[in-house]
Amino acid sequence: MKRAVKTPKLYFLDTGLAAYLLKWKTPEVLEAGAMAGAFFETFVIAEILKSNYNAGVLEPSLYYYRDKDGKEVDLLIEQNGAVYPVEIKKTSNPGKKYIANFAALEKIKGLTVGAGGVICMYxxxxxxxxxxxxIPVTWL
Incomplete structure (x- = not known):
């Protein structure tokens, strides 16, 4: 798969430190804030990275997808010649709309797309x- 976007997506892996630097003093402020979804996504990515590191995988094949039409997939996990799409949503009411952009991956010639998931609060x-x-976030 050729690179679709040149700008990488960056994550602040210590969400506690990020909240402190933003002067968000309580969990309630973070939970209700406009950045709650971004913090949830950052937390999930950090947990996945930690799981890989603990398994001895120091350079996991994790990617972010965004094409020229703005279709995004929060996380692609590349393993055994396939990519597995993952959306990360701070919702307890997941639906098919969250996997709509997975179809964009199926159109990429030569790309094998495996099973996908939505990591969420369900x-x-x-x-x-x-x-x-x-995929319940509590499973991470």
């Missing part, structure tokens, strides 16, 4: 379609 895993499921 308490159990359910199928969104035949290839995508919800």
């Amino acid at each position: 308490e159990k895993s359910v199928h969104l379609n035949d290839k995508s499921v919800t």
